[in-house]
Amino acid sequence: MxxxxxxxxxxxxxxxxxxxxxxxxxxxxxxxxxxxxxxxxxxxxxxxxxxxxxxxxxxxxxxxxxxxxxxxxxxxxxxxxxxxxxxxxxxxxxxxxxxxxxxxxxxxxxxxxxxxxxxxxxxxxxxxxxxxxxxxxxxxxxxxxxxxxxxxxxxxxxxxxxxxxxxxxxxxxxxxxxxxxxxxxxxxxxxxxxxxxxxxxxxxxxxxxxxxxxxxxxxxxxxxxxxxxxxxxxxxxxxxxxxxxxxxxxxxxxxxxxxxxxxxxxxxxxxxxxxxxxxxxxxxxxxxxxxxxxxxxxxxxxxxxxxxxxxxxxxxxxxxxxxxxxxxxxxxxxxxxxxxxxxxxxxGMFPASLPSAPADVMTAVFRPEDLGHALRLAHVLRQSGLRVLVYPDADKMGKQIKYASSRGIPCVAILGEDEIGRGEVTVKDLASGRQETLAERGAGAAVKAMLGEGRG
RNA sequence: GUGGGUGUAGCUCAAUGGUGGAGCGCCGGACUGUGGCUCCGGAGGUUGCGGGUUCGAUCCCCGUCACCCACCCCA
Known part of the structure; x- marks a missing residue:
């Protein structure tokens, strides 16, 4: 080698x-x-x-x-x-x-x-x-x-x-x-x-x-x-x-x-x-x-x-x-x-506010065919100023969330079959474990609210 | 350039002249729509490299390379 x-x-x-x-x-x-x-x-x-x-x-x-x-x-x-x-x-x-x-x-x-x-x-x-x-x-x-x-x-x-x-x-x-x-x-x-x-x-x-x-x-x-x-x-x-x-x-x-x-x-x-x-x-x-x-x-x-x-x-x-x-x-x-x-x-003089995570929110899907949908959601979230990581595979949900958690990404936007069918998304706050399912267009605001809590 | 120290799993470190281990991490499972806790299983090593002593070396010796500390010098 x-x-x-x-x-x-x-x-x-x-x-x-x-x-x-x-x-x-x-x-x-x-x-x-x-x-x-x-x-x-x-x-x-x-x-x-x-x-x-x-x-x-x-x-x-x-x-x-x-x-x-x-x-x-x-x-x-x-x-x-x-x-x-x-x-x-x-x-x-x-x-x-x-x-x-x-x-x-x-x-x-x-x-x-x-x-x-x-x-x-x-x-x-x-x-x-x-x-x-x-x-x-x-x-x-x-x-x-x-x-x-x-x-x-x-x-x-x-x-x-x-x-x-x-x-x-x-x-x-x-x-x-x-x-x-x-x-x-x-x-x-x-x-x-x-x-x-x-x-x-x-x-x-x-x-x-x-x-x-x-x-x-x-x-x-x-x-x-x-x-x-x-x-x-x-x-x-x-x-x-x-x-x-x-x-x-x-x-x-x-x-x-x-x-x-x-x-x-x-x-x-x-x-x-x-x-x-x-x-x-x-x-x-x-x-x-x-x-x-x-x-x-x-x-x-x-x-x-x-x-x-x-x-x-x-x-x-x-x-x-x-x-x-x-x-x-x-x-x-x-x-x-x-x-x-x-x-x-x-x-230890670096401010705690220095970002340490690659993104504010990560998308996760259950089925490979929903990855395109995740990219569309990511695009919208990015336009609202959020840093978004699209998890690129339909791995087991536990593995995806574990990845986000280990990288310090505070939120996961889950697009499952049920949510997609209703035009919704589940936004999960990893720090508290709380999650809510809401209309996709409200995802950006929901993520920002969670980020605000995390900082407060 | 000088002196001292250390080289073992991805990381931090054990070990004995006679088949190399642990913790953490990683992967898989318990738990095929949800991470952290727990339990089970698994992968991963030419013990820095070369030579010598020995029946046999990760261990002892020599050389070499790398890194660390001090000196020197600098930002």
Whole structure:
């Protein structure tokens, strides 16, 4: 027998999975569009040179490559790749369609991306990202509004304990320079510092050493960590602002860009004050994030019971320029759909009102020759807005009703010889066992009445 | 990529170096115009795959693959 599992890291979605996914995606899309983000879609496959060199070394290796086809198939060379995120394709789209797009472009995009990663809890090789990006503005309003949008999404889904940590790439650069880390080691040092909350100062010190960071620089970096009370600030605008204000001589004030970054991050935080993000934001001087295209503010969103993040984003003012030649400022935020789903699943956060049955009512007949009649009744019921499943065989009535019951279908419309002869139908409520026989034209109303009772 | 664990019926799991079981589910019947409860019967397995030790391996050993957990990394 051939293997039937989906490919490693890929998943099949059965009906209940799809209903839950569509529920979350629906909330995300409604909130995003409420903020004026317009939907776009892009191909699953990009030319490989579009993606290479945009994500840093780690990212490059995780790109799912597609080998050349036809006569070049044997070369082992790739010319296409599955998209790794939605941001780089967006930058390409903006460069390609600049004339057709508004000067200020707010777009949202909910599509799958692929990474040749090793699967783990909440991590798959094919997963959905829910992105919002704003192109054409350097205003900190952009960052603030995106924090607000994702906060509204999570709040609407029922999350009450998420935090959005913010930082700025320029503050990181400034801090590293101030500590005396050679510029060539910055990337590696950031990877190590990003682990402070997991490894603690000692572990990070060891990793910094391993990455060649000089002893003095290591001490100075860890001293900053100690000064900031061991990492990120308390949640909420006030705490974040206080922590940011304290990011003085060792973090922000080292370089002019650092001073500028602290001010712009301060404005971002101020602007979230009257949004859904206000109680959520925190300043984390060690938040780094992996993608190499970020140039300014960076954000990441977490809940306590998930090791990874629910999403993240940041400003990337140079990415579009890599495609178009001229600079288009941009900033984006991405929510990971399956991360959200994993947590919602574990916490039982899905509303009870999510439909779980394929239909509101099922027709059942005793004789095969009545199936056509069942189809006609179904047609009428469907026109009145009901979801109707026509049981396609004249099986024993017990078997038919058992099927409806096991699928959670609340009503059965029984068309027996007696009923048909009188132009009637028997409508049975499976929850209560009550049934009534009435004129066929009254069936829709009778079913709806039963559905109403079930919900009440 | 590193370390640990687990692979047995559709699912959740037992078992013993000597003919592989249960519960749930499924199918049929008691009950050929009515599901849930009960009772009876039935189907379903090359014990992940390959090799080794042994008279004999589901069990012991080696390899391999898959999955799970932690690390790493990320959404």
């Amino acid at each position: 051939p293997r039937t599992e989906p490919a490693r890291g890929m998943r099949d979605f059965l009906p209940d999975d799809v209903r839950r996914r569509e529920y979350v995606v629906g909330v995300v899309r409604r909130v995003y569009e409420r903020f004026g983000f317009e939907p776009i879609e892009t191909p699953a496959v990009e030319n490989i040179e579009t993606l290479l060199g945009k994500y840093g070394e780690e990212g490059n290796q995780l790109i799912f490559k597609i080998l050349k086809r036809g006569v070049h198939e044997g070369s082992g060379e790739a010319d296409l790749a599955l998209r790794y995120d939605l941001t780089v394709p967006l930058a390409r789209v903006v460069a390609e369609h600049r004339a057709k797009l508004p000067r200020l472009f707010k777009r949202c995009q909910i599509q799958p991306v692929w990474r040749a990663d090793r699967p783990a809890r909440g991590r798959f090789r094919e997963f959905y990202q829910c992105d919002v990006d704003t192109l054409g503005s350097t205003s900190p309003v952009v960052e603030a509004e995106q924090c607000a949008a994702v906060s509204e999404v999570l709040a609407e889904l029922g999350f009450g304990d998420f935090r959005i940590r913010v930082n700025d790439r320029r503050l990181l650069t400034s801090m590293l320079a101030g500590a005396g880390v050679p510029a060539a080691l910055h990337d590696g040092a950031l990877v190590a510092l990003d682990k402070l909350d997991r490894l603690g100062p000692d572990g990070v010190g060891a990793e910094l050493e391993q990455r060649g960071v000089p002893p003095g620089a290591r001490e100075r970096l860890l001293a900053v960590h100690a000064e900031h009370g061991g990492g990120d600030s308390a949640s909420g605008v006030a705490g974040a602002l206080a922590a940011l204000a304290a990011a003085g001589s060792r973090v922000a004030d080292v370089t002019p860009a650092g001073v500028e970054a602290r001010e712009s991050l301060r404005v971002v935080l101020e602007l979230t004050r009257d949004t859904a993000a206000a109680p959520r934001v925190a300043y984390d001087p060690f938040l780094a994030r992996g993608l190499s295209y970020y140039t300014g503010a960076i954000m990441e969103i977490n809940v306590p019971d998930l090791a990874g993040s629910l999403g993240g984003g940041g400003r990337y003012d140079n990415l579009v320029g890599m495609f178009s030649g001229d600079t288009v400022p941009a900033c984006g935020f991405s929510l990971g759909l399956e991360r959200i789903l994993v947590v919602m699943e574990e916490r």
